[in-house]
Amino acid sequence: MGSIELVCPAGSPAMLRAAIEAGADSVYCGLRDDTNARNFPGLNFSPQELSDSVAWAHRHGARVLLAVNTFAQAGGSDRWRRSLDAAAASGADAVIVADLGVLAYAREAWPHLRLHLSVQAAAGSPEAIAFYAQAYGVKRVVLPRVLSVEEIAALMREIEVETEAFVFGGLCVMAEGRCALSSYAAGRSPNLCGVCSPPEAVSYSEEEDALVSRLAGFAMDRYAPGDPAGYPTLCKGRFEARGVLSYLFEDPVSLNAMSLLGGLKRAGVTAVKIEGRQRGKAYVARVAAAFRAAIDAIDRGESPDAYEHLLTDLAEGGRETTGAYRKRWR
C-alpha cells in the first residue's frame, strides 16, 4: 500500500476482484437489501458471497469494508443488526455506518468490529466527529463532499480519527444524509431506502421535438434530438427560478479530484474513495488502475498529471469538476 489508501467500490464479487487486481487497497460493498445506500436490483452481496470475497481479498492483501449506511426503519431494525452480524461473521475489516441506532448496536454486540462513519452521517465539524469517536469508538470518518482541501487541512488539526475523502465519481450537491428530495417527489430516499431518484419513477417522453426526462412525473431536463439524455437525478435537473431556467443546484458533472491527491495527502487524509458501486467491473478496473498509478507517482516524488485525463470519458455527462475541493462556487 502507498501513502494514501485507495478505496474502491464493488457492486458484485466480480467487481471486487477486478478492483483489487487493478490496485485497490480496500473495497467497499453492501449486502443485497435496503441496509446499504446503493440498493439497486442486481447489485450487492449475499452473506455467503461477502464471506468468500473477504477471504479472497485477504489472500490478495486487500481489505473489505461493508457499508451498512442507511437509517434503520422504525420498528424494523433487525435487518440492520443482521447486516452487522454478517459483517462480523465474514471477517470484514470494517463497517461503514451512519445511524446512531446501528452504531449503538455495533458497539454493544461487536465491540471489536472497526467502525467507519459513513458520509451519510454528514459529520463535517470537529465537534460532530469527536462525538462519534467518543461515543462509539469510530475510527475513520468519510468526509462530506462540501469541504475544500484547506478546510480538510484545518479540520485534520482538530480531530483524532482517520479521514477518507471522495475523489472520483458521482457527486451529491446537498449535504449527504440531509436530503429528502427523492422521497418527496418519488417516495424513496437514500436515508431510508438506499436509493436516490429511484429507477421505477424515471420516464422519458418525446415532446415538441425534444426528449424530456422525468422523475415521478416532474420534468427534470429536456434534450434536443440526438443529444445524449442523462438520468433524471433530482438535484441535477433544470429548474426555473426568478424567471430563469438553469441547473440551479448543480451542473450535471462528475467529480475528479486526481489533481488534488497531493494536497489531500499533505492535509493528512488517510484514504481516498471512488464512487460507483453501480457502475460495473470495467469501470472500477480503469479507475482503480489510474488512481493506483497516480498515487504511486506521488510516492515516487513525481507529478500525477499524466494520469489525470485518462478517465474523462467515464464522467457522467462527460464533464468533470474538482467539486468543492477548490471551492469556486463559494
Place this chain on the structure above:
Amino acid sequence: MTDPTRIEIALGPLLFHWPADRIRDFYARMADCAAVDRVYLGEVVCGKRAPLVDHALAEAAERLTEAGKTVVWSGLALPATLRDRKAIKVLSAETDALIEINDVSALKDRVGPFVAGPLLNIYNEGAAQELIARGCVRLCANVELSLAAVGAIAAACPGLEIELFAFGRLPLALSGRCYHARSHGLHKDACRFVCDQDPDGMDLRTLDGRAFLAVNGVQTLSHGVQLADLPPDDLRTAGVTALRLSPHHMDMAQVAEAFRGFLDGRMDAAGLHEAVAQAKPPAPFIGGYLRGQAGVEPVPS
C-alpha cells in the same frame, strides 16, 4: 391540572430570513395568541443571518415568556464556519435551559435536557434511545417519517414527548452552497442577504412550469405546504404530544387557532383545510409523508 392527552401546539423556529421589524411584529402577535403553547426561537438555517436578527429574537423571547409561552432556543442545522460552531457551543452550554438541537455537533458538549429537532437524522427507536440517554426529552420527528413510523418510535420510548411537523413547507435538504445567492449570480460569502426577498422561500418550477420546490438560502423546502389533518385520535394513539407549526408570512394565529379547534374536536378535517386556507398559505396543502407516501402527495379533499 393539564389534560395528559391534550396535544400541545408549538411554533417552530422561523426558517426564513425576515427583517427585524417583521420578526418583532410577528412574535408580538403570537404572544397574544392563546392557541400557541410553545415557541422555538433562533436561526436554524444560516449562521450569517444570526447577527441581523439576534436583538429582535431576544425581545420576542421576553415578550413570549411574559405571555406565558414556553420559549425554547433552537440551534443551527449545518454549522459551516467557526462562528457557527461557537454559536452551537454557547447554546449547548445553557445547561439549565431546554434547547433544540439540529446537528450532531451539539451533542458533544450537551449536558442538560434537549429537544431533538426534525433536521437531525433520527429515524428509529434505537437512535432515539441513544439521544434519550443523553438528555433528549422531546423528539420532533424527521419529516420523512410516516405516522406509523413515529408511532413505532414512541411505543419503544415511553415518556419521550413526540412532536409532529404539522404545518408549513417541509424542510427537505441542506447544502454547503447557497442557491439564493447562486440564483442572483452572487457568491455565498458576499450574498447581500438576497434571501430576504422571499419571506416564504423562492419558488422553483420544473421546465414545464409546474411548482415543485422552494429555496431558502442553503435550504431546499417543499413547494407545497404540509397540513397534518389526520384524525386527532390517530395522533394520540401514535404517541404524538405536540404539533409543530412552521412560521410563514401569513396569519399564523389563525392557523394555530384552527389546529386547536381541530384537536379539540370543534372542527373536522374539511374545516381545518378551510380555516387554514383563509389564512392565505403560500401554496396548496400536501400530506404524503405522514401517510407513508411521497411527501408531495396532496391531502385528500
